[in-house]
Amino acid sequence: MFRFKTLVVLIAVVAMILPACQPAAPKAGLKCAPNCEYKDLVVGFLQTGSEGGWRAANTASFKETADQLGLKLKFYDSQNDLAKQVAGFNQFIQDPEVNVIVLAALETTGWEDVLKQAKDAGKIVVIEDRRIDASEDLYATYIGSDFAEEGRKSADEMCKLLEGMEGKNVWELVGNVGSSAAKDRGQGFREKMGACGIEVTKSQTANWSITEGKQVTEAWLKETQDVQGIFAQNDEMGLGAIEALKEAGLTPGVDVKILSVDATAGAFKAMLAGDLNVTVECNPLLAPQVYEAALKAANGETLPKWVPSQEGVFRSDDPNLQTVTDGRKY
Ligand code: AHR
Numbered sequence: 001m002f003r004f005k006t007l008v009v010l011i012a013v014v015a016m017i018l019p020a021c022q023p024a025a026p027k028a029g030l031k032c033a034p035n036c037e038y039k040d041l042v043v044g045f046l047q048t049g050s051e052g053g054w055r056a057a058n059t060a061s062f063k064e065t066a067d068q069l070g071l072k073l074k075f076y077d078s079q080n081d082l083a084k085q086v087a088g089f090n091q092f093i094q095d096p097e098v099n100v101i102v103l104a105a106l107e108t109t110g111w112e113d114v115l116k117q118a119k120d121a122g123k124i125v126v127i128e129d130r131r132i133d134a135s136e137d138l139y140a141t142y143i144g145s146d147f148a149e150e151g152r153k154s155a156d157e158m159c160k161l162l163e164g165m166e167g168k169n170v171w172e173l174v175g176n177v178g179s180s181a182a183k184d185r186g187q188g189f190r191e192k193m194g195a196c197g198i199e200v201t202k203s204q205t206a207n208w209s210i211t212e213g214k215q216v217t218e219a220w221l222k223e224t225q226d227v228q229g230i231f232a233q234n235d236e237m238g239l240g241a242i243e244a245l246k247e248a249g250l251t252p253g254v255d256v257k258i259l260s261v262d263a264t265a266g267a268f269k270a271m272l273a274g275d276l277n278v279t280v281e282c283n284p285l286l287a288p289q290v291y292e293a294a295l296k297a298a299n300g301e302t303l304p305k306w307v308p309s310q311e312g313v314f315r316s317d318d319p320n321l322q323t324v325t326d327g328r329k330y
Contacts, residue, residue, distance in 0.1 A: 030099055030122065036298040038069040043294065044092030045073060045102045048130075049080035051208045052236040053264035057330035058104070058129060058284035065287035074098060080176070080207075082106045089114045093121050100294040104129040107178035115139060124297045128290050131180040136305045140297035143289050145282050146308045147181050150261055151188020153313055157278045158189075158229050159196035161257040168196065170229040171220060172203040173213050173237040181282075185233045185261060201227070206237045213240025221248045232260040235267040235279060242275045253277050253316065263314055268325040271316040281311040284330065 032040045045062055048055065059075075066073035074092070078085035085106050092098045093114065101123050105111065108131065115138035118125050127142040162168045172189070175182035182205070193200065202220050206212035213236060220227070221244060232238030238260030245252040252258050252275045260267055263281035270276035286309065293303055314324060 030124075030298050032298070034299045036295060038071040038291065038295060041071040041100050041291070041294060041298065042097045043071060043073050043100045043102055043291070044076065044088075044095065044098040046076050046078055046085055046088050046092070046104060048078055048085070048104050048106050050077065051080060052210075052234065052262075053266050053330065054234065054262045054282060054284050057264065058286065060330075061285045061287040062102075062290075065291060069291055071291065072097075078106060080106065082110070082178075086110070086114060089118070093118050093123060098123065099298070100124045100126065102126050102128050102290055102294070103132075105132045105180070106130075106176065108133045108180050108183065109178070112138070124294055126290050126294050126297070128286050129181075129284075131184075131306070141293050141303040141305060141307060143286055143293060143307045144309065145181075145311060147184035147282075148188035148191070149308075150280050150282060150311070151185040151190075152192045153188075153280050154185065154231055154259055154261060154278075155189045155192035155195070155198065157280065157313060157315075158193070158198060158231060158257070158259050161259065161277050162196065162198065162228055165228050167226065167228050168198045169201040169227050170198050170231050171217070171227050171241075172200050173216060173230065173232040173241060174203060174205045175208045175233045175237075177205050182233055189231060198229070200231075206232075206240065208234050208236055210236045210240040210243075213237030214244045215240070217241040217244035218247070221245070221250075225250070227256055229257040229259065232258065234282075235260045235262040235264045235270075238276060238279075239266055239270060242270060263312075263328075264330055265325075265328060268314070268321070268328060271314065271321060272325060274316060277316050279314050281313065283309040283311050 076088040092101045111132050111134045125139040129144045204216050206216045230241045242252040257277045259278040261280045263279045267279040
């Protein structure tokens, strides 16, 4: 009897100790490490929505590159709704097939819990496009633009456009306010605008949209026409402002200088027409870098926590504007 009891206790103790002695269970879907290939990756991509030309190019980059590399992409459209995006994140955590989650975050905050759950489930998380405020050990890397630098470049360019003018009143059309793109572009612009005496006399969200960009500008124009420049945090809002100025009998690009961010096809068309003065580039073709980073992380490499994109500035007075426009992919 004593022997039998001792045996039972022994078996129980061994059963408790044994898992701790074994090598850690392979992370979900990453049994291939350190020799994983693109075909081993199943990527769940949480896109913000489809708010404009930049976003369309970003989505196309992810879909086309996945096909080229031979990896499986599960695409989730968050429809610019944070609750939907969080639900989609949870869906990918539960999905046993998904081993990489890519997030284009609608808001900077509120990600710690799902990121912890993703980590516990052994998923690799790569943040793309929009930075987030969360502990860096919860994701592999962030690949995206330096939005603050885009804001600083925008202020420098606006200073050049307004040079010699007595008044330097600038209206700011802001993106979706909780996003890193909107916060950081606004902050970067303010860091540099004082250098030439710019004053932001009006600032309001137009949610990245042409329609809202137009509506907000229309409402402002009814209050005053004392404006020398418009800083639109993306091209669509700038295009909306252009429509509003024209309908109010003003000449955009001349009476009011217009600068927007993204450098999409719509912006180049507006620059060729003389309506838009400058567009500051924000590169949406991020998928090759994101997938490469995910593969490296799958194979156990430690990555830098931020890989900023290389971006330029395009001006309507560039003599090569047509050639530059013809060479653009989006
Ligand atoms: O995060 C990038 C921003 O998101 C783009 O500037 C804007 O057009 C998009 O919706």
